[in-house]
Amino acid sequence: MKHLIAVAVAVLPLTLVHAADTELANAVAKDYNGRLGALFDHFHRNPELSFMETRTAARLAAELRASGFEVTEGVGGTGVVAIMKNGPGPLVMMRADMDGLPVLEKSGLKNASTAMGKDREGNLSPVTHACGHDVHITSLAGTAQQMAARRSQWSGTLMLIGQPAEERVGGASAMMKDRVWERFGRPDYALAFHVSSDVEAGKIFVTEGSPYSGADTVEILIHGVGAHGASPHRGKDPVMLGAQIVVALQTIISREREPHEAAVITVGSFHAGSKANIIADTAKLQLTVRNESAKTRTMLLDAIKRVAINTARANGVAEDRLPEVKVLDEETPPTLNDPALTRRMKQAWSDKLGAGIFDANYARAGMGAEDFPFFTTKPYIPSVYFTVGGTSKAVLDAAAAGGAPVPSHHSAIFKVEPEPAIRTGVEATVTAMLALMKKPA
Ligand SMILES: [Zn+2]
Ligand SMILES: [Zn+2]
Known part of the structure; x- marks a missing residue:
């Protein structure tokens, strides 16, 4: 008997964890097949340059509105702010950047961009989502849908931001100059992620230190x-x-x-x-x-x-x-993950998505910069910026063994696998938000 009780206690939490995980994973998979896959395809075929993301912003706004958010467009240029108030509790912000790059896509993908676009100075060039920001905005739409469907599980205010012009390092500060916190509320916590072709698809990476310089x-x-x-x-x-x-x-x-x-x-x-x-x-x-x-x-x-x-x-x-x-x-200040908040998020991800969610083979290299810290530095807002994988293990392993190199961000041949990236992006973001806005029992 004693032995049986021990087994029951050991097994029960695992079973519950698995059930929660599967429910979210199934819901996100269903949304991907029904809507997000096509939405990604649309964004990928129709990229726009920094500060020129008018059609992208309009489509993102429409998706967020359809999920029940109160949406304001034209913040800091083409920025989108979507709010869902759901009782007392923290204000949690998630940011997705919207812009493409002046690159001619040579990825060989069926939905490769053939778009041409003008930059803010009027120069015409080919445009490609060569950094994966189309993954970010599609995931933001997926997060909106899942959080709206789970209103009974959280309490607080959710703020989803579609940010212009990350590639020119100007969009976040443009939104701040447009008084985004004064108008919509100052977040207690801020989140963002970037898809990476160097991280395994279906996994994430997060550091307690500085993800960007x-x-x-x-x-x-x-x-x-x-x-x-x-x-x-x-x-x-x-x-x-x-x-x-x-x-x-x-x-x-x-x-x-x-x-x-x-x-x-x-x-x-x-x-x-x-x-x-x-x-x-x-x-x-x-x-x-x-x-x-x-x-x-x-x-x-x-x-x-x-x-x-x-x-x-x-x-x-x-x-x-x-x-x-x-x-x-x-x-551009360094992006500094709040160590205590990062540990809290890691725990939530590990509990809900499994310890295997973290890509243990990835290590940050180089000193890339991001404009996300314009949102989180003055005044300081505890934030976590994580990385979502976009390349299959087979391709990463082949590259590590001396095969074809993984296509670099900003290159003409850049590509990621949208389905695992978007599904993981949504699951990780929803898990983080539910942990931060957990309804008091
Ligand atoms: Zn980039
Ligand atoms: Zn980027």
Whole structure:
């Protein structure tokens, strides 16, 4: 008897967990087959560029309205805010970005985009969802449907955001400038995810640290003195000076940065001169500078200025012609997952979706940036940004064994498997929201 009770206690919670999991999975699968698959196909065939997502926003708004949300369009340009009030409790926000990229799709998929679109400056180009934002907005529509169907299980306010222009790092701040919190309420918690072609389809990845880095764009304008190429002694060569600055900047990374602190300085553009035998009078460098802490950011930006100016001094440039170092636009802050909230979400995902939901083979590489932290940094809102898998294990394994590489985000051949990505995205988001807005017993 004692033995039997022990077995019953051990088995019961597992059975209940399995039942909850299956119910959500079945409901999402049904919605995918009936609606979301076609919705993804529509978004994939009809991508629009940053800040130009008018038809995308209108379709997303219509889907969210059909699920019973109160929807406002045109927030921060083309942004969409959908609200569902369902009694007392926290305000939980989920964000999905809506924009495509100026890329000609060569994925070979049947629903490959043939769309052309104008950017905000009026330049016409092919447009492709080459970063997977079509997965994000389709999943947002799926989340809306599941949360509406589960009103009896949660209490609080749900805010779903369709954000413009993530790829230009401008959409989130545009919505904030349009006073999104003042108008619709400031979230207690914020969530977002990105699909990744490097993560196994059907799985997710989440870190208690920083899923995305902070980024600044810096321009260095170097003033030289023009001269004949045959008489360098009569000029001050800005190409030579620029080349020295490019090399010297990397000593900031190798000699000044604390080795455990993540940081990148990339000089992505170097423009000077017009002809082989003319010493130019100016050169311009454009840099992307990445950090994961305010301290490192300050160190990098101060050091870049110091290196540029003093390299010019070492070359005899006059004090009134020293390089101009400009940090452009607004900084993109690092995306920092709230550690306590992340642990809470991990527990919820593990309980409801199983410990196998996490892709243990994926590790973040590189220092990509995101504009989601414009929503969560000032004022601070505890947030979790997670990654949803988009590539089958077979393809990932083949690539790891030296086969065809996995198609990179932003490339013409980028593709993910929409069904497992969207279904997992919806299941993970709904699970997180239900945990955050659980109705008091
Ligand atoms: Zn992207
Ligand atoms: Zn993206």
